[in-house]
Amino acid sequence: MVDSAGKAAHRSSAVADTWSVPVLFPPQRPRVVVKADLLPAVSVLSTAALLGIPLGWLWSLMAPPQRMRLVTADGGLAPLELESWHRFDDLAVFGFLAMATGLLIGIVAWFLRERRGPVVFVAAVAGALVAAWLGTQMGPAFANSRYSVDSPPALGAVVAQAPRLDSGWVVLAAPLLTCLVYALMTAWNGREDLGRRLG
Known part of the structure; x- marks a missing residue:
C-alpha cells in the first residue's frame, strides 16, 4: 500500500514537472542605445578632455627639475651627479597622475546610471x-614658464632645467585605467541593462 502510494506520488510529480506555463511574450534582451546616448557621450568626452589642463599643471608642480651646470660659454649644459635620474621621475610622476585621471573619469562615467x-x-x-x-602639451609649457631664466647665467653656474617627458607612450596610462575601471564596474554590476532602468 505504501509502495503504490509512493509510486503514484512520484508519477504525479513527474507529470507536474513536464508541464510548464507557456510564455507568450518572452522577455526581450535590452539593446544598445546609440542615438539617445550620443549627446551625453560628447559631453563626457569634452569634459574628460578638459582634465588635461589641471593634469599638466599638477605635473609641472610635482615633477622635479634637473640641475645642470653651465660648462661652455655658448650655453652648453652638463647634468650634475645623479640628476639625470629625474628624467625617469618626471615620466613616472606623469604616469601616476594620468592613472589617477583615468580612474576619476571611469568612476564618474559609471555613475551616469541612465547612460551606461x-x-x-x-x-x-x-x-x-x-x-x-x-x-603632455600643457605640462611642459607650464614647467618652462616656471623654470625660465631671466638673465644669462655665469660660466659654471648651476641652473634648474625644466622637467620634460621623454616618451609619448605615457598617454596610454589614463585610457587603460578608464577601461579597467569601467570593465570592473560592469562585471560587478551583472545586470543585462547595467542598471539603466533604475536611474
Missing part, C-alpha cells in the same frame, strides 16, 4: 586619451 553602455564607455576612454595628450 558602450557609447559612453568609448567616449570616456577617448576623453581620457585626449586629457593625457593635452597634459
Whole structure:
C-alpha cells in the first residue's frame, strides 16, 4: 500500500514537472542605445578632455627639475651627479597622475546610471586619451614658464632645467585605467541593462 502510494506520488510529480506555463511574450534582451546616448557621450568626452589642463599643471608642480651646470660659454649644459635620474621621475610622476585621471573619469562615467553602455564607455576612454595628450602639451609649457631664466647665467653656474617627458607612450596610462575601471564596474554590476532602468 505504501509502495503504490509512493509510486503514484512520484508519477504525479513527474507529470507536474513536464508541464510548464507557456510564455507568450518572452522577455526581450535590452539593446544598445546609440542615438539617445550620443549627446551625453560628447559631453563626457569634452569634459574628460578638459582634465588635461589641471593634469599638466599638477605635473609641472610635482615633477622635479634637473640641475645642470653651465660648462661652455655658448650655453652648453652638463647634468650634475645623479640628476639625470629625474628624467625617469618626471615620466613616472606623469604616469601616476594620468592613472589617477583615468580612474576619476571611469568612476564618474559609471555613475551616469541612465547612460551606461558602450557609447559612453568609448567616449570616456577617448576623453581620457585626449586629457593625457593635452597634459603632455600643457605640462611642459607650464614647467618652462616656471623654470625660465631671466638673465644669462655665469660660466659654471648651476641652473634648474625644466622637467620634460621623454616618451609619448605615457598617454596610454589614463585610457587603460578608464577601461579597467569601467570593465570592473560592469562585471560587478551583472545586470543585462547595467542598471539603466533604475536611474
